[in-house]
Amino acid sequence: MRQLIGxxxxxxxxxxxxxxxxxxxxxxxxLVMTGGKVYTVVGDGWSSSPQEAIVIGLNGxxxxxxxxxxxxxxxxxxxxxxxxxxxxxLPGFTDTHCHxxxxxxxxxxxxxxxxxxxxxxxxxxxxxxxxxxxxxSWLLGAGHDINELLxxxxxxxxxxTVLDEKVSDRPAAMLEYQSHSAWLNSAALKEMxxxxxxxxxxxxxxxxxxxxxxxxxxNAVNMVFHKASGAIxxxxxxxxxxxxxKPLSRAGITGIIDGRTYFSRxxxxxxxxxxxxxxxxxxxxxxxxxxxxxxxxxxxIAELKGYYSTGTGAEDLVRTLQVxxxxxxIIDQGTAALLSTYSAPAFSPDIIIVxxxxxxxxxxxxxxxxxxxxxxxxxxxxxxxxxxxxxxxxARLEKYIKALECDPGFDFHIHVIGDRACREALDAxxxxxxxxxxxxxxxxxxxxxMVSDADVPRFGSxxxxxxxxxxxxxxxxxxxxxxxxxxxxxxxxxxxxxNMFPVKRIADxxxxxxxxxxxxxxxxxxPFIAIKRAVxxxxxxxEDAIEAHGREGAxxxxxxxxxxxxxVGKRGDIVVLDKDPFGVDTAQLDQIKALLTLLGGRQxxxxxxxxGSDVSIGTPLGSSSEGGMDGGAAGG
Ligand SMILES: [Zn+2]
Numbered sequence: 115m116r117q118l119i120g121x122x123x124x125x126x127x128x129x130x131x132x133x134x135x136x137x138x139x140x141x142x143x144x145l146v147m148t149g150g151k152v153y154t155v156v157g158d159g160w161s162s163s164p165q166e167a168i169v170i171g172l173n174g175x176x177x178x179x180x181x182x183x184x185x186x187x188x189x190x191x192x193x194x195x196x197x198x199x200x201x202x203x204l205p206g207f208t209d210t211h212c213h214x215x216x217x218x219x220x221x222x223x224x225x226x227x228x229x230x231x232x233x234x235x236x237x238x239x240x241x242x243x244x245x246x247x248x249x250x251s252w253l254l255g256a257g258h259d260i261n262e263l264l265x266x267x268x269x270x271x272x273x274x275t276v277l278d279e280k281v282s283d284r285p286a287a288m289l290e291y292q293s294h295s296a297w298l299n300s301a302a303l304k305e306m307x308x309x310x311x312x313x314x315x316x317x318x319x320x321x322x323x324x325x326x327x328x329x330x331x332x333n334a335v336n337m338v339f340h341k342a343s344g345a346i347x348x349x350x351x352x353x354x355x356x357x358x359x360k361p362l363s364r365a366g367i368t369g370i371i372d373g374r375t376y377f378s379r380x381x382x383x384x385x386x387x388x389x390x391x392x393x394x395x396x397x398x399x400x401x402x403x404x405x406x407x408x409x410x411x412x413x414x415i416a417e418l419k420g421y422y423s424t425g426t427g428a429e430d431l432v433r434t435l436q437v438x439x440x441x442x443x444i445i446d447q448g449t450a451a452l453l454s455t456y457s458a459p460a461f462s463p464d465i466i467i468v469x470x471x472x473x474x475x476x477x478x479x480x481x482x483x484x485x486x487x488x489x490x491x492x493x494x495x496x497x498x499x500x501x502x503x504x505x506x507x508x509a510r511l512e513k514y515i516k517a518l519e520c521d522p523g524f525d526f527h528i529h530v531i532g533d534r535a536c537r538e539a540l541d542a543x544x545x546x547x548x549x550x551x552x553x554x555x556x557x558x559x560x561x562x563x564m565v566s567d568a569d570v571p572r573f574g575s576x577x578x579x580x581x582x583x584x585x586x587x588x589x590x591x592x593x594x595x596x597x598x599x600x601x602x603x604x605x606x607x608x609x610x611x612x613n614m615f616p617v618k619r620i621a622d623x624x625x626x627x628x629x630x631x632x633x634x635x636x637x638x639x640x641p642f643i644a645i646k647r648a649v650x651x652x653x654x655x656x657e658d659a660i661e662a663h664g665r666e667g668a669x670x671x672x673x674x675x676x677x678x679x680x681x682v683g684k685r686g687d688i689v690v691l692d693k694d695p696f697g698v699d700t701a702q703l704d705q706i707k708a709l710l711t712l713l714g715g716r717q718x719x720x721x722x723x724x725x726g727s728d729v730s731i732g733t734p735l736g737s738s739s740e741g742g743m744d745g746g747a748a749g750g
Contacts, residue, residue, distance in 0.1 A: 143188035144172040144715060145686075150198025151694055154179055154680040155205050155665050161657045161696050168203055169193075170686035174715030179680050202694040204660065205680050206368025206687035206711060207641040208667025210581050210630040211527075211560045213373040214358035215385065216293070217634030221248045221346055224255025226288055232266045232276040232297075239280035249350060252302070252342040253281050256289040260329070260447055263297060267320070267327050273297050274328025287338050292635055294444050296335040298328050306338060316407030316440070316505035318449075332443045333407045333505055340379060340406075348381030348388075355385045356394065361633065363396045363719040365640045366689030366708030369667060369677055371527065373560075373632065374438040375401040377421050383434075390432045396711075396718035398431045398687075400671045402438035402527050405514060407505045415517045422522035428675045429685060429714075435672055436527040436558070437518060440505040442535035445563065450532035451502040453566060502532050512542035519557075520549035525672075526557045533564040540572045547576060558670055560630070563614045570616065573625030579670050580620045581628045584644035584653075585636035617653040617662075627654075628670055629662040642695070646703035656695060656703075686715035 151164040167185035169178040178185060189195050224242035226235055235258070247253050263273050277286055277299040285302035303309045303319075303326050311326060312319045317334030320327045330338065362370060376382045383403075389395040403421045406414065423434040443449025448456070506514070511528075518524040526543070530536045536559060543557050559573075560581040573580050621627050629648065633639035641663040648654040654662065668678025677687040690710040695703060711719035 142171050142173070143169050143177055143191070143193035144174075145170040145194045145196065145712075146185055146188045147196045147198050147203065147690075148182045148185050150201050150203050150690075151696075152179060152198075152203040152680060153660075155661060156679045156681060159657075164202075165680075168680060168688065170688075170712070170715045172715075174686050176680060176682050176684050176686050178682060198690065200694075201709065202691045202696075203680070204366075204689050204691065204695075205664050205668075205678055206689050206713065207366050207663050208369040208371075208628070208630075208671065208678070209362060209367045209633065209639055209641070209663075210371045210558065210579075210628045210667045210670050211373050211583065212362065212370055212631050212633040212639060213635070214362060214370070214633070215351070215355045215372070215382065216358070217361070218354040218358035219254075219256070219343075220350060220354050221250055221343065222254050222256045222289070223248055224253065224288060226255055226257035228257070228259040228291060229262065230258065231262050232271065232273045235276075236280065239277070243281045243286075247284065249346045250342055251284055253284055253286040254289070254339075254342060255286075257291050258288060258297065260290045260292070260295045263329060264447075267322060267329065272322065272325075272327050274300055274303070274326060277328060285342070287342055289335065289339065292444060292446075294335065294449065295329055295331045295447060296338055298326075298330060298338065300328075302338065302342075303328070306334075306341070308334075314408065316503070318503065331447060332449050332503060333440070336404075336406070337408060340376065343379055346380060348384060351381035352385040352388055355389065358634070359396055362639050363711050364708060364721075365638075366691070366711050366719070367397065367639060367641065368687040368689070368711060368713045368718070369398045369671055369673060371400045371436065371558075371630075371667075371671060372402050374404045375434075377403045378406075378417075383421075386432050395431050396713055398671070398673060398677065398713065399433075400436055400673075401432065401434040402436040403434065405437055405439040405506075407440075411510070411513060415514065418518060418524070419522050422524060428673050433672075435523075436525045437514075438527045438529070439511065439514065440529040441511065441539050442505065442530060442532050443503050444531055449503040450563070451504055451530075451535035451538070452532040452564070453534045453537070454501060456501070501534060504535070504538075508538035508542055511538065512545050515542055515546040515557075516548075519546055519555050520553050523549070523553045525555055525670075528557070528559050529561060530559045531561045531563045533566045533569070536562060536565050537569050540569055540576060540578065543576055543578060544572070556670060556672065558628070561632075562616065562620075565616050565619070570619050570625070571623045573620050574623050577626075579626040579628055579666070580617075581630050581670070582615050582617050583630055583632045583636065584615060584617070584647040584651075585631050585633075585638070615653075617648055621654065621658070626666055626669070627662050628666045629659065630667070640704065642704045642706045645695070646700060649700050649703065656700075660695065686712050688712050692721075 146169050148167040150166065152168045153164050154160055165179050166182045167180060169185055169188045171177040178188060223245050224238055226238065242255060243253060266273055277297060281299050285305045286299040287302050288297040290296060308319045308326060311321050314334040314337055316332055318331040319334060320329045383401060386399060386401060403418055418437055421434050425433045442451035515526055528539045530539050539559055547555060549555060558579040558581050562580045562582050617627055629644040631639040645659040645663060648659040649656050665678040668674045676685045689708050692707045692709050695706055707721065708719060709721045
């Protein structure tokens with residue numbers, strides 16, 4: 115039987131992709147799944163009326179959703195018949211902010227870790243410094259925690275010195291695990307022209323006693339890695355992406371928005387299109403060209419327009435519909451933009467790294483000398499500690515939105531963490547927002563940790579999606595809430611309300627909310643981590659939380675015509691779960707596993723065992739297959 119299925123599948127794959135049909139199934143059915151709980155996620159109240167069966171056609175579209183009795187007529191012929199045995203089926207999940215390529219950056223030779231000071235890395239730095247650099251003249255690494263290195267700075271042991279003692283023959287750069295700071299040696303500072311300090315646009319070179327400490331923040335990090343990563347071979351980038359995508363398929367995710375795509379970095383955007391053309395791409399993706407603070411505006415706007423791509427339409431697996439722009443940084447290191455002054459909770463005020471604003475009366479909100487940075491703030495922010503850092507001033511953000519949202523039609527994917535960053539982004543969108551019809555904007559603010567009460571209703575009224583991560587690694591809520599409360603206490607102007615991650619506040623005010631993982635900043639992209647948390651904290655019902663990780667994400671991706679719900683005619687993007695989320699305690703939600711993930715009817719993940727091992731349609735797309743379902747069985 116197994117062999118028969120295999121033979122027939124080989125033919126089915128031919129039918130699926132080359133339109134010949136040597137193994138024609140009844141009514142063109144490719145996969146008939148019966149006896150389950152098929153949650154369509156159509157309308158409201160869908161959780162109370164699951165269907166029994168779902169049928170996927172050889173063309174990868176959903177042919178039927180309904181009763182077992184009706185599904186019987188699709189059986190026979192070459193259709194693969196799979197009893198669900200009561201298991202739950204949902205639309206494939208979306209992850210509207212994640213970093214699969216950065217998750218597997220193989221050029222990182224040095225593997226650092228959290229909870230360690232600079233000198234604790236001596237052995238690892240000796241080891242990796244003894245290896246040849248990978249595809250670049252730089253030595254690169256990642257994984258440390260900035261808060262630990264800042265303790266070294268406070269103690270007078272400069273991180274640059276520690277790194278120089280191990281690596282002096284070439285530039286070395288270590289990326290912090292949250293990717294908002296980096297640790298450089300002297301050769302790297304020299305390579306960047308920062309050996310005596312510097313003022314990178316949207317970034318900071320930390321100084322102590324007139325010399326760089328070796329730590330750089332925010333856009334300075336991007337400038338370093340942009341330069342250092344330029345020589346990575348394109349094939350290596352592509353294989354990194356293949357590996358980085360596997361955890362997403364294993365988690366039942368079929369649609370993603372790439373958290374940032376460096377079109378100007380070698381092989382970065384091409385990796386996606388290349389995998390698509392090789393039929394190896396296991397997700398549908400919206401790419402997001404990164405907007406560089408250090409580039410001149412008009413030239414960059416022209417460049418960005420050239421990247422816009424709707425592909426062949428909503429069903430195309432790779433489309434470039436959003437641009438990624440950072441408004442601010444992160445709270446820990448004092449670079450999140452807040453409405454009033456604050457000291458970063460994680461370290462003492464005397465190590466504040468953000469320079470206070472110097473100009474407070476720029477007419478157009480842009481510092482024309484620098485054309486970018488921190489300045490033009492409320493005068494109250496021009497003190498130390500400051501109100502945080504901007505990658506782009508509000509006026510400059512508005513300029514980009516106006517230039518790109520109607521023609522060619524980019525949606526903006528804006529990093530905001532502080533309440534000031536949030537307000538400035540909403541202000542800039544409000545000042546733009548002039549397109550209608552199919553170009554009606556679907557801008558998205560991601561992270562959205564702190565929102566002033568006054569700004570909460572603006573998500574709904576402006577049609578802006580709040581994309582929020584509730585993954586444990588990012589939002590260790592107790593820790594951050596404690597830090598946040600102490601932060602609030604230091605603020606002279608307490609305008610923010612008191613919950614971070616304001617899912618419920620925004621949803622209650624008719625705003626759209628998506629849940630995403632920020633993988634690999636959080637190591638596990640399992641959507642049920644955030645779903646559990648949203649439910650356990652009383653921020654969402656289980657039904658709403660599942661919609662926020664799927665149907666709402668499909669909308670944000672402009673893919674709702676083809677995915678996000680289980681309806682006839684949509685693509686077969688589905689996930690089969692080992693447990694029914696509506697049948698387990700909230701505390702158990704994050705234990706739910708994806709047994710099978712299909713993208714357009716093609717298997718991207720199958721967990722082995724009594725259920726998964728015999729289920730397949732289409733090739734495995736080079737993705738995960740636990741339990742013996744890899745490659746050959748169905749690959750024909
Ligand atoms: Zn991110």
